[in-house]
Amino acid sequence: MFMVEAKRIIIVIFGALLNALSLNLFLIGANVYASGFTGAAQILSSVFKDFIGINISTGILLLLLNIPVLLVGWFKVGKGFTLYSIVSVFFSSLFLQFIPVVALSNDIILNAVFGGVIGGLGMGLTLKIGASTGGMDIVAMILSRLKDKPIGIYFLVMNSVIIALAGILYLPENALYTLLTLYVSTRVIDAIHTRHEKVTAMIVTLKTDELQQAIHRKMVRGITILPAKGAYTKADKSLMYLVITRYELYDLEKIISEVDPDAFTNIVETAGVYGFFRRD
Template sequence: MAINIKSFVRAGGLFPSGFNGITLLIQRSAEQFLNVALPFSIINFVLNAIPATICFFKIGKKFTIYSALSIVLTSILTDLLPSMPITYDVLLICIFGGLINGFAIGLCLKGRATSGGTDFIAIFLSERMNIDAWNYILIGNAGVLVIAGLLFGWDKALYSIIFQFTSTQVVHLLNVRYQKATLFIVSKDSEEIFDKIKVTHHGATMFSGTGLYKDQPRNIIYSVVAQDQVKKIVQETRAVDPEAFINVLKTEQVWGNFYRPPHD
């Protein structure tokens, strides 16, 4: 992420989403309007201090420590690494810089950590208060871009939207931990199939029905699971009943008792 900032983000004068974008906005504003060179690391540490402390006690110690390590390394390396622009074509920077940024964030999430900042806030609100915070974070990012547009020109702010969009798509592709899927499984072996679902710590609801094509009794299993568990459940279901009919739907929101694996 630090290399991406030094090679793409600063060359294009862009503002990423989250606390990194706020840090760059503060740093650039201080340099241009106050003629003061503020270290990236100091600003980023101050912004992340309170969210990291809350997550340490409320979400998980190991999760927060790994995330803090990511923040520290990114911040220090951003200050230490020399500027290394690869291109000054802003559109190329938006696309390839966004891809690298999204990959870096996705890598953190795969390692059960985050890149810090607004991710701390979103995870805390989602897991502890059952609030979907991503829309609020989107509004916050929009506010940062409005300020950046007023101070440094709307072209950089608009290009930053492309950068952030590209980054977000990569993150969604790589990270399925917080994505959910609904399973509808039609089978005669419902009890055995539920045993496979139960291993994932998720429940299910069973409906009795009739397969109208063959006019035979069938049970319908309804369950909501994590997206990264779908492949395994489908494979095990097919092993139990090769003729099972399985419908997988993307789930936007769930209210109720849905199991989330602990971060630590």
């Protein structure tokens, strides 16, 4: 267990390093912006520096923006999930503070693309092991717990504001290059980890009660249990059907491997959910 958690923390720190490299080596020098709270911190840092004359680093602002969200996440989402977010935010801010801002290229397209690739790689690796990068990930998790509605609109609104400000404060081209960065980073995350807000898990198991209890100890999700029979063995089994958010996928896989490693599990993308998928 210790080695599993240690590996998880190392991956979170590595993801934070990639995020910082994406910003300080490519995006910040080109006035191209990342998504979510990171992009918001970039915008604020640019405004303070270029329009007010106060030099506040992106790392410090990223940390300040995340503090209230992390506090809410600690009580509303869960200490384990939020703890990894705290590690990610802390090391992202630390790396941003100490890695120098260097323009490796004067080509803004190269900066936008490589910044998006490296940033997407860092976020994708973090999401894949069930952690988050804080910011909008925490907000999305809170909203997914409170409302059974699509949360993508919140990402869209915030990123739209960042894109618009990039074009208004600087040049319209900066907004287009920011849009390119967001597209590239999203595609990289898609290649590493699902970006779908909800996925459906179908689990065929002989340990129905144990698995149901283990899932409900960790997640507030409804489960439908159907009778099933093995075609070859003719053994009576159960099919457990549940819908979860992408943030909970790592925890579900971990629970299944611990309770019933012989279970057969199929994870499919969920286009939409009608009605509640929480356990009341």
